Amino acid sequence: MPATESIGRRQCIPILYTRGSHYEVGFDVGRTFSGIINSFVDSCTVLNEDYLPAYETPEGRKAYEDTLNCLKANYPQYVQELKGTADGANVPFYKLFLLHMDNIILTATRRDDDIKQLPHGCSSICVNQPGQEILGHTEDALSDTLNHFYLVSAHIISDKPQGRWSVKEEKFTSLCYAGHLPGYTMGYNHHGLVFTINTLSAKNLKSGKTPRHFLTRALLSAENFYQVEQILRDRGCGAGDGCSINMTFLDQEGDRLFYNAEMAPADKTNESQLCILTTSPGENMLHCNSYLRLKVEEANREMVNSSVARMETFCKYPAPRTKQDVLGMLGDDSNEKYSVFADKPEDRVVTLAVGIFDLIERTWTLYSDNPRKNEPLTVLPLQVKSK
Structure with a gap:
């Protein structure tokens, strides 16, 4: 069993x-x-x-x-x-x-x-308000994945530069699905890059290209936003599939900015399709599991339907301004078929965990159950490299 x-x-x-x-x-x-x-x-x-x-x-x-x-x-x-x-x-x-x-x-x-059409459902909310800088995320996956995940906090030092971006040192903490590389969920690195991932279901996937799991693994090495964009564009090869990345840097100069990058497979070219949206102070950002800006044919209609339903659920709330607002929205289970927090016995896709990155307090709060009804399981400090 x-x-x-x-x-x-x-x-x-x-x-x-x-x-x-x-x-x-x-x-x-x-x-x-x-x-x-x-x-x-x-x-x-x-x-x-x-x-x-x-x-x-x-x-x-x-x-x-x-x-x-x-x-x-x-x-x-x-x-x-x-x-x-x-x-x-x-x-x-x-x-x-x-x-x-x-x-x-x-x-x-x-x-x-022939693959089953299942409503995969990670949901991300960015709040960029005075005194409240929050990135919240539900980590959803097939029900097989429930209880099959863990956190990895790693410090990798190489004796010579590694890979196409010549990286010698990486230090990060990431939630990981069992047997998967870090990066394709939510996490942060010691350069202050904080990010969450939403799976997107482009139809025309490409073998011989870079799978999204490896591109998001590479993001854990990024020192600045230029490197983030360089990694995601993957010029010379390009992505084989797609996802959405919600991110910010803890110690960026000037105002707090959040970014959402929609990435799609390289199509008749050797670089990923990429569209990046910036969220400035006083603004919020929502993203689920469908393309909102890139014009990409999508394969998984159930995923798109679920994404639309979750966005509609979010829009029933006043614009979030606090951490508690975000927790209330991410814990919403009111939609019978496409809940934001999915935990029904019959659900083939369930919410594994909920994460809240507080960029002012510099903490990462993790819930292993609905945050509306449960206390957090742990609160981790966001530790960055000294300048």
């Missing part, structure tokens, strides 16, 4: 503090969380029923190899990090890599039309 059915929602977010090379950090993650990772790999329906059969086809194997070779050329350090996680957990590397390819492999095998 899958763990999600037998043990219910656990009030638990384990955390690992680790330091070393990319491989060593990955190995420590795999070794420490091997039970959670193996449980997830065994119970993950989309991996076992969709990705693995696609991988066994000639088209799927080619898409896998083309994508892996692209990453070995541009981001070899993150391939090594993922290999470390696989080795530490004693899980085949290809299974973890398929999780990072996501639906790219289904598009390559023309199986994307």
